[in-house]
Amino acid sequence: MKEVKCECGHVNPHGTVLCESCGISLIEEKAQGKLHDMRYEGSARRSQTYNKTIIDKIWNFFSSVKVGVWLIVVTLIASALGTILPQEMYIPTIMTPAEYYEDQYGWFGKLYYQLGFHNLYSSWWYLVLIASIGVSLVICSIDRVVPLYRALKTQRVTRHESFLKRQRLFGITDAQTVDETFEKVKENLKGKRYKIREEDGNILAEKGRFSRWGPYVNHCGLIIFLIGGMLRFVPGMYIDDMVWIREGETKLIPETDGQYYLENKEFTLEVYDKEKDNKAFSEAIENAGMVAKNYQSDVILYKKVDDSVAGEEAKLEEVKEYDIRVNEPLKFEGFALYQTEYKLDELSSMSFNLVKKSDNEPLGNLKIDLNEPEKKYDLGNGYSVEIMSYFPDFEFNDDGEPRTKSRVPNNPAFVFKMLTPDKPDGEISFVAIQQTVEPFGDNEYQMKFAGIETKDVSGLTVRKDSTLWFFAVGGFIFMFGVAQGAYWNHRRIWIRRKDNEIWVSGHTNKNWHGLKREIGMILDGSGIQEPKDQLQDE
Amino acid sequence: MKKQRLIIRTVILLVLGAAVIYTLYANFTKDDNPEIEVGKKAPDFVLTDLNGEKYRLSDFEGKGVLLNFWATWCPPCEREMPYLEQQYQNYNDEGIQVLTVNVGEATVTVKEFIDRHKLTFPVLNDKNQEVLTAYGVDPLPITFLIDKDGIIKKIHKGEIINEAVIADMAKEIKP
Amino acid sequence: MANLSSNLLLVAFILYLVAIPFFGGAIRQKKGLEEKKSFEKWAKIGITITIIGFLSQLGFFITRWIVGGHAPLSNMFEYTAFFGMCLVLAFILIYFLYKTSVLGLFVLPIALLVIAYASMFPRDISPLIPALQSYWLQIHVSTVALGEAILAVSFGSGLIYLVKAIDQSKRSKSTTWLEVIMYSFVAIIGFVVITSGFALSDYKATYNYIDKNDAAATLEYSMPALVGPHEWELVNKGDFEPLVEVPAIINAKKLNTVIWSLGAGLVLYILIRLIIRKRIGALLQPLTKNINLDLVDEISYRSVLIGFPVFTLGGLVFAMIWAQIAWTRFWGWDPKEVWALITWLFYAAFLHLRLAKGWHGEKSAWLAVIGFAIIMFNLIAVNLVLAGLHSYAGS
Structure with missing residues (x-):
C-alpha cells in the first residue's frame, strides 16, 4: 500500500x-x-x-x-x-x-x-x-x-487555499482595511472560548473538538449495554423465580441456597373508597367500578443460622421486617422480592357438625385444617369421625372417580366415616362443597357444614440480576456520549493572509446558524467581512 | 503494517464471533437450575416418613440412591409406582436405596395412596417444599440417580414407563 | 379548583388559536425597513400570546396536580394534553433560537390538534393504581413527553420544508404523500368534531354481545354503530342497527370511532378541496415563501439532535429504571416498550443517514415525518389497540 x-x-x-x-x-x-x-x-x-x-x-x-x-x-x-x-x-x-x-x-x-x-x-x-x-x-x-x-491531531494552522475556498462559510476581504495583527479578533475569539493557534500570522481558532468523540463514546456505552445482555445467559447472573406464601406461613426463598426464609404476616388488598379518599376521584371511581389502591405483604425476612439441610427444622434469625408493596420491593444481598401476585381467601379450614338427620341435633363439632387434616376426630360420648379420603382440589376423573388436581385446597372434598354408638361400624359419606353423596344408602347421621376460614396468599417474584451494573454503566456512558455529541459543536475558524487579502473560512459539524452568528460577533468591528454561506448562494 | 492490521482484525472478529456464538448457544440451552445437574453433588436433606422416621440423604453414602419425586394427583407418578415397588426389594439387595418424596400433600391423602398401592418403600413428605426447591423439581415426576459418593449420575425427567428403564438406571449407581 | 383547572386549559387553547393569525401576519411581507418593523411587531404579539397561553396551561397542570394529589400524567387525556404543552414549550424555545414565525404557523396548529384530541378522552381526575404510585411517574412521563415534543418540532419544520420544496405545479408522489399528511390532520379534526357532536347530542346506544372469552357483556356506544360487536343485540329496540359485525377479538367500539373519524375527515377534506380548488399543500405553499430552506432543514435536524437524548433518557433510561422497580425487570418486551425502542432505533437511523450518508433537505424532512408518525402510532395505536402493561394509558 x-x-x-x-x-x-x-x-x-x-x-x-x-x-x-x-x-x-x-x-x-x-x-x-x-x-x-x-x-x-x-x-x-x-x-x-x-x-x-x-x-x-x-x-x-x-x-x-x-x-x-x-x-x-x-x-x-x-x-x-x-x-x-x-x-x-x-x-x-x-x-x-x-x-x-x-x-x-x-x-x-x-x-x-x-x-x-x-x-x-x-x-x-x-x-x-x-x-x-x-x-x-x-x-x-x-x-x-x-x-x-x-x-x-495533525491539522495545520495554515491550510491550503483550495481547502479554505471549499468550506461552506468562506469570504475574502481586502487587507488594507484591516488591522493586520487581528488583536480585536483574537480577543473576541478568546471571549467565545476558542482555542487559538497561530502560524505565520495565520489563525486557526477551534472549540468543542470534544463533541466529535460523542458518537464513539455512546457506541462504547451501547457495547457495554449489550455485554450486559449477553451476561444474562451466564448461569447464576440472573434469577427469575416466584414464591407463594400463605398468611402465617414461613417459607424458604428459592435460589438463596437455603439461606433465607420469609414469613408472610399478612396480605392486604385495598381499593379506593369514594367516600374516604380524595373527593376529586369520586367520578373516576364511579366510572371504573373498582380501582386498586394497594397490594401489600407484611413480611419478616429470616436468615438461617445453623447447618441444617433442606427439610430439617432450621434455626432462623430475624433479619428485617418489611412491608412489600408494588414499587417497594424488599432488597437483601442482591436479591429483591416483589409484590406481583396474590390470591385472596384461599380456604384454610372447614368446620362441620355431626348431626343426626332425624332431629338435627349437633352431636359434636370438628374443625379440619385443610392443609393437614387429622386422621380421626374424637367428638366424645362415643362419637367420632374418621377421614377415609381427602381431596383438596377435588374433581371427577374421566372414569367418574373422585381425585384431586393439586395439593391446594381450592375445592376440598372428604370421604368421612361417622362412628356413633348406634352405628359402631360407621356410616360412609362423601362430602364436597354443597354436595353430599351417600354411596351406601341413606345414612342416619350427617356431616353438616358449619363454616370456613380463609387465608390470603402472597405471590412474590424472587429476582436477582447481577448484570444490572453493566446496563447502568453502559446506559450512563451512552447518555453521556449522546449529550456530548448532540449538545456541543465542533467549530473551527481559519483566518489566512493571502497577498493583499484576508481569507476567512468557517466549519462546524452542525448548527451552522449558530456558527454564523458567532462569526458575526467575532468579526464585528475588525473590518473583516463576514464569510458567506456558499450553500445559500446556489 | 499490513500483516499487523490483518491480525488485529482477525482477533477482533474472532472475539466478537465467539461472544455471539456463546450467546446463541446459551440462549438455547437455558438451564433453570444450574446447581442441579449430572456430575454435581446432590443437595443433602432430612425428611420424615409417615411413621415419623427420619431419613438423611448423606446417611446413605456408600449406597446408590434412587430418589423419586411424586404426587397423588399426578397420573404418570401413579403409573410408575408399581415398577418402583416391584424392584424396591431387588435393589436393596444390590445396595441401592429407593427413596420417594411426596410434594407435601396432606398426610391423610398420602397415607391413603400408600395403602391403596401397597407401597413398602420409604415415602418421605416434603411438607414445606424445601427439598423440591433445592432440587428444582418441575414438572413431576422426576427421578434422580445418586451414586455411592452422593454424586448425581442421571436425571430422569418424566414417567418411568417400564422395568427396563429402572434396570438401566440402577446399573449406573450400583456401588 | 377542578373547575378552575379545566378553564385554564380552555383559556390556553383559545390563546394558542388567537396567536396563530399573528404569526401569519408576521410572515406576510418582508420588504422595506418600515414593514420589517411591523412584521416584528406582529411576531412579538404572537409569541407573547403563545407564552401567556403556555402559562395558562401550566396553571391547568399545576392546579390539577394539587387537586388530584399526583402529577396529572396518568392517563390518555393527561398525557396527551401535557404533550401538547411540551410542544408549545419546545416551539417557544426554538423560536427564540431561530426567530422563525412560520414555525408557529405550523407547530401551534399541531399543538392545538393534540390538545383537542386529548380532550376527547375521559377527563376525570383518577386515582393512581399501585403500579403508578411512584415519583418515577413524574420523572419518566414528563421527560418522554418533552423529548417527543422536541422531536415533533423537527416534524413541524420538516413539514414546512416539504410544503415549500415540493413542486405543486404537477402531481407527483411527493404531492400525494403531502396530502396524506394533510388528510391525517383533517381526520383528527374529524375525530374531534364527530366525538364532540355526538357528545353534545347525548347519543347513546347499548348493545349486549359475546366477548372474546365467550362471556356475555355490554358495550355502550356514543356514536351510531356502523360496526357492531360480536353477536350484538340491541338493548333498546329502535336504536341504530349496526351494518357490520366484527369478531370478538376486535374492539368494535374503537373501530367504530376510527371509521367515523376517518369518514368525517374524508368528507371535510373533500369539502376543503372543493372550496379551494387545489391541494392543501398548494394552499399552504405561499405561507412559506420567505422561508430559507436551509434554515428549516437545520431546525429540523437540530430538534432531532436536542430531542433524541431527552427521549432516550425519558423513554428508555428512566423507563428501564422504573420498570425494574415496579415490574421486577427493566425490560419485558411490552408493546409500549418495544415501540419506544422502535422510535429510538428510527431516530438513530435518521442521525446515521444524515451524518454518514448525507441525507439532507427533502429526504431528511420525510424522515422527520415518519419519525413523528411512529411517535403518534405509539401514542394512539399502541395505547388504544395493543395495550399491554401500559393499558391504563388507554383510558
Whole structure:
C-alpha cells in the first residue's frame, strides 16, 4: 500500500481524501464538488482501502454505515412485528400457545405462531440481528475514530487555499482595511472560548473538538449495554423465580441456597373508597367500578443460622421486617422480592357438625385444617369421625372417580366415616362443597357444614440480576456520549493572509446558524467581512 | 503494517464471533437450575416418613440412591409406582436405596395412596417444599440417580414407563 | 379548583388559536425597513400570546396536580394534553433560537390538534393504581413527553420544508404523500368534531354481545354503530342497527370511532378541496415563501439532535429504571416498550443517514415525518389497540 505524500510535505495514509495537515485535496479536483465533504475530515477510512482476504471482506461489510442502518431498520421492522399479537409470555396459561393463538386470532394467529413470532424477541434470528448491530458498532467505531483522531491531531494552522475556498462559510476581504495583527479578533475569539493557534500570522481558532468523540463514546456505552445482555445467559447472573406464601406461613426463598426464609404476616388488598379518599376521584371511581389502591405483604425476612439441610427444622434469625408493596420491593444481598401476585381467601379450614338427620341435633363439632387434616376426630360420648379420603382440589376423573388436581385446597372434598354408638361400624359419606353423596344408602347421621376460614396468599417474584451494573454503566456512558455529541459543536475558524487579502473560512459539524452568528460577533468591528454561506448562494 | 492490521482484525472478529456464538448457544440451552445437574453433588436433606422416621440423604453414602419425586394427583407418578415397588426389594439387595418424596400433600391423602398401592418403600413428605426447591423439581415426576459418593449420575425427567428403564438406571449407581 | 383547572386549559387553547393569525401576519411581507418593523411587531404579539397561553396551561397542570394529589400524567387525556404543552414549550424555545414565525404557523396548529384530541378522552381526575404510585411517574412521563415534543418540532419544520420544496405545479408522489399528511390532520379534526357532536347530542346506544372469552357483556356506544360487536343485540329496540359485525377479538367500539373519524375527515377534506380548488399543500405553499430552506432543514435536524437524548433518557433510561422497580425487570418486551425502542432505533437511523450518508433537505424532512408518525402510532395505536402493561394509558 502506498502512502501519499502531499505537496506540503505531510505523509498521509493511503486512501486519504484531504491532506491531514494542510487540507489540500489529494484526489482529482474533478471528483470534488464545489464544497469539500468534511465528514471524517476527508481521512482514510481504512476499511475501504484493503479488500483482499475474507477477514477484510467481513470487516468491510460491518464497517459500512449503510449496512449498519440496514441492520437498524430490519431490527426495527422485526420488533414491530412482535407487537402485533401478544408475546407468549403475556398470554394466559389456560391452554398451549399453539391452541391459544389459533383459538383467539384464527388463521392469522396460527400463522403467527407457526412463524415463531409468538416468541420473536428470543428467537435466534432476532438475537443475530442484535448481535450484528453490536458487531457493526464495534467495527464502525474502530474504523472511523482512529483516522479522525489522526486528522484532527495533525491539522495545520495554515491550510491550503483550495481547502479554505471549499468550506461552506468562506469570504475574502481586502487587507488594507484591516488591522493586520487581528488583536480585536483574537480577543473576541478568546471571549467565545476558542482555542487559538497561530502560524505565520495565520489563525486557526477551534472549540468543542470534544463533541466529535460523542458518537464513539455512546457506541462504547451501547457495547457495554449489550455485554450486559449477553451476561444474562451466564448461569447464576440472573434469577427469575416466584414464591407463594400463605398468611402465617414461613417459607424458604428459592435460589438463596437455603439461606433465607420469609414469613408472610399478612396480605392486604385495598381499593379506593369514594367516600374516604380524595373527593376529586369520586367520578373516576364511579366510572371504573373498582380501582386498586394497594397490594401489600407484611413480611419478616429470616436468615438461617445453623447447618441444617433442606427439610430439617432450621434455626432462623430475624433479619428485617418489611412491608412489600408494588414499587417497594424488599432488597437483601442482591436479591429483591416483589409484590406481583396474590390470591385472596384461599380456604384454610372447614368446620362441620355431626348431626343426626332425624332431629338435627349437633352431636359434636370438628374443625379440619385443610392443609393437614387429622386422621380421626374424637367428638366424645362415643362419637367420632374418621377421614377415609381427602381431596383438596377435588374433581371427577374421566372414569367418574373422585381425585384431586393439586395439593391446594381450592375445592376440598372428604370421604368421612361417622362412628356413633348406634352405628359402631360407621356410616360412609362423601362430602364436597354443597354436595353430599351417600354411596351406601341413606345414612342416619350427617356431616353438616358449619363454616370456613380463609387465608390470603402472597405471590412474590424472587429476582436477582447481577448484570444490572453493566446496563447502568453502559446506559450512563451512552447518555453521556449522546449529550456530548448532540449538545456541543465542533467549530473551527481559519483566518489566512493571502497577498493583499484576508481569507476567512468557517466549519462546524452542525448548527451552522449558530456558527454564523458567532462569526458575526467575532468579526464585528475588525473590518473583516463576514464569510458567506456558499450553500445559500446556489 | 499490513500483516499487523490483518491480525488485529482477525482477533477482533474472532472475539466478537465467539461472544455471539456463546450467546446463541446459551440462549438455547437455558438451564433453570444450574446447581442441579449430572456430575454435581446432590443437595443433602432430612425428611420424615409417615411413621415419623427420619431419613438423611448423606446417611446413605456408600449406597446408590434412587430418589423419586411424586404426587397423588399426578397420573404418570401413579403409573410408575408399581415398577418402583416391584424392584424396591431387588435393589436393596444390590445396595441401592429407593427413596420417594411426596410434594407435601396432606398426610391423610398420602397415607391413603400408600395403602391403596401397597407401597413398602420409604415415602418421605416434603411438607414445606424445601427439598423440591433445592432440587428444582418441575414438572413431576422426576427421578434422580445418586451414586455411592452422593454424586448425581442421571436425571430422569418424566414417567418411568417400564422395568427396563429402572434396570438401566440402577446399573449406573450400583456401588 | 377542578373547575378552575379545566378553564385554564380552555383559556390556553383559545390563546394558542388567537396567536396563530399573528404569526401569519408576521410572515406576510418582508420588504422595506418600515414593514420589517411591523412584521416584528406582529411576531412579538404572537409569541407573547403563545407564552401567556403556555402559562395558562401550566396553571391547568399545576392546579390539577394539587387537586388530584399526583402529577396529572396518568392517563390518555393527561398525557396527551401535557404533550401538547411540551410542544408549545419546545416551539417557544426554538423560536427564540431561530426567530422563525412560520414555525408557529405550523407547530401551534399541531399543538392545538393534540390538545383537542386529548380532550376527547375521559377527563376525570383518577386515582393512581399501585403500579403508578411512584415519583418515577413524574420523572419518566414528563421527560418522554418533552423529548417527543422536541422531536415533533423537527416534524413541524420538516413539514414546512416539504410544503415549500415540493413542486405543486404537477402531481407527483411527493404531492400525494403531502396530502396524506394533510388528510391525517383533517381526520383528527374529524375525530374531534364527530366525538364532540355526538357528545353534545347525548347519543347513546347499548348493545349486549359475546366477548372474546365467550362471556356475555355490554358495550355502550356514543356514536351510531356502523360496526357492531360480536353477536350484538340491541338493548333498546329502535336504536341504530349496526351494518357490520366484527369478531370478538376486535374492539368494535374503537373501530367504530376510527371509521367515523376517518369518514368525517374524508368528507371535510373533500369539502376543503372543493372550496379551494387545489391541494392543501398548494394552499399552504405561499405561507412559506420567505422561508430559507436551509434554515428549516437545520431546525429540523437540530430538534432531532436536542430531542433524541431527552427521549432516550425519558423513554428508555428512566423507563428501564422504573420498570425494574415496579415490574421486577427493566425490560419485558411490552408493546409500549418495544415501540419506544422502535422510535429510538428510527431516530438513530435518521442521525446515521444524515451524518454518514448525507441525507439532507427533502429526504431528511420525510424522515422527520415518519419519525413523528411512529411517535403518534405509539401514542394512539399502541395505547388504544395493543395495550399491554401500559393499558391504563388507554383510558
